[in-house]
Amino acid sequence: xxxxxxxxxxxxxxxxxxxxxxxxxxxxxxxxxxxxxxxxxxxxxxxxxxxxxxxxxxxxxxxxxxxxxxxxxxxxxxxxxxxxxxxxxxxxxxxxxxxxxxxxxxxxxxxxxxxxxxxxxxxxxxxxxxxxxxxxxxxxxxxxxxxxxxxxxxxxxxxxxxxxxxxxxxxxxxxxxxxxxxxxxxxxxxxxxxxxxxxxxxxxxxxxxxxxxxxxxxxxxxxxxx
Numbered sequence: 653x654x655x656x657x658x659x660x661x662x663x664x665x666x667x668x669x670x671x672x673x674x675x676x677x678x679x680x681x682x683x684x685x686x687x688x689x690x691x692x693x694x695x696x697x698x699x700x701x702x703x704x705x706x707x708x709x710x711x712x713x714x715x716x717x718x719x720x721x722x723x724x725x726x727x728x729x730x731x732x733x734x735x736x737x738x739x740x741x742x743x744x745x746x747x748x749x750x751x752x753x754x755x756x757x758x759x760x761x762x763x764x765x766x767x768x769x770x771x772x773x774x775x776x777x778x779x780x781x782x783x784x785x786x787x788x789x790x791x792x793x794x795x796x797x798x799x800x801x802x803x804x805x806x807x808x809x810x811x812x813x814x815x816x817x818x819x820x821x822x823x824x825x826x827x828x829x830x831x832x833x834x835x836x837x838x839x840x841x842x843x844x845x846x847x848x849x850x851x852x853x854x855x856x857x858x859x860x861x862x863x864x865x866x867x868x869x870x871x872x873x874x875x876x877x878x
Contacts, residue, residue, distance in 0.1 A: 686854060688720045689847035691833060693774045695722035700781030700789050711826035712780035718851050730793040740795055745775035748802035750828060756803035759839035780825045804831055826855045
């Protein structure tokens with residue numbers, strides 16, 4: 653015979669069934685918004701282990717699901733990571749780290765010639781984690797730290813309203829990939845026909861769901877106190 657607590661726990665478990673693709677509760681699954689597309693650039697998202705443990709439904713995973721030629725790796729120090737080193741050493745790629753810096757190039761500047769070498773594909777490592785974690789990951793990963801940096805020609809403000817950004821120029825992983833695709837297309841390197849808009853579509857849905865959840869939680873809390 654089931655106890656009352658057993659019934660309650662069983663109900664909660666059923667209600668919290670997860671989608672194995674986007675890792676969200678099935679009732680808030682975002683997969684119907686996903687329309688994967690290909691870019692000329694190849695993306696490798698490096699998620700800090702702490703971020704992977706804490707943010708199972710973060711924007712990095714959603715970005716990965718939107719890109720057909722991307723992969724996601726988890727770790728802290730990628731100096732001796734076989735997969736990362738194999739990609740860096742592959743002569744068909746021009747590797748970069750998407751990270752700001754005084755010598756960073758972008759698709760609109762003269763330095764963008766580095767991005768358009770004949771017969772080579774830009775390989776973009778995107779670091780996912782809090783600002784502090786991302787900085788530590790880059791500094792600890794000597795192979796990544798030695799790579800040229802890629803950044804934006806314009807400044808962007810994050811639309812991740814459910815999170816407080818440490819600095820004005822800090823944006824989420826999915827936003828960073830979106831804006832890089834946008835600038836690459838404006839520079840004539842990519843020809844995406846607005847397919848990259850799916851990144852913003854799924855991102856906005858994520859924020860909207862979370863905002864509605866927080867509002868509902870607040871209303872329930874107010875009722876309990878009254």
